[in-house]
Amino acid sequence: MIHYILIVFGVAALGGLILAASVLRDKLAPWVLSVVHALLGATGLVLLVIMLVQGSAPRQVLVGFVLLLLAALGGFLLASFHLKKKLPPKFLVFLHAAVAVAGFFTLLSLVL
Template sequence: MLTAALIIFAIAALGGLVLAAHVLRNKFAPWALSALHALLGAIGLILLIIMLVQGNTAQQVLAGFVILLIAALGGFFLASFHLRKQLPPKAVVILHAALAVIGFLTLFSLVL
């Protein structure tokens, strides 16, 4: 299940790169891609929740989950700007991406 979550997060990250590139160039990101990015992130988090509930998981799973959950909250904050038809602060975009990468790498460390 960890492998599936990592694959889903990796695909979401590709979309996130496209979204961030738009914002960093002062353009609005495509709404459909934003929604897909959020959906994939949510599916990945749900898979991690299932793993955590089943028990017997490494501490890195919990740490990665918490970091990615914080990144997801940042994503909701970014989406709120999109809904208000405003560009989000670039610093928040970078922080969201950095947290997501750290969370992903925390999980990925388990498969190395």
């Protein structure tokens, strides 16, 4: 299942790069892409919860889940700026991305 989880988060990350590029160019990101990015992230988190509930997941799964959950909370904060039609501070975009990348690479370490 970890391979599917990595694919879901990988596709979400590609969307995240486009979203971040918009904000870094001082433009609001496309709303539809923001929603797809969030849905993919939520799907990945649900798959991680399923993996954790099954009980035999390595510790990296829990660490990756916590990091990605924190990234998701940061994503909600970024979305709140988007709803107000304001650009978020760039450091929040970088922080969100850094935490998400750390979570992704933590999970990726399971297959490398």
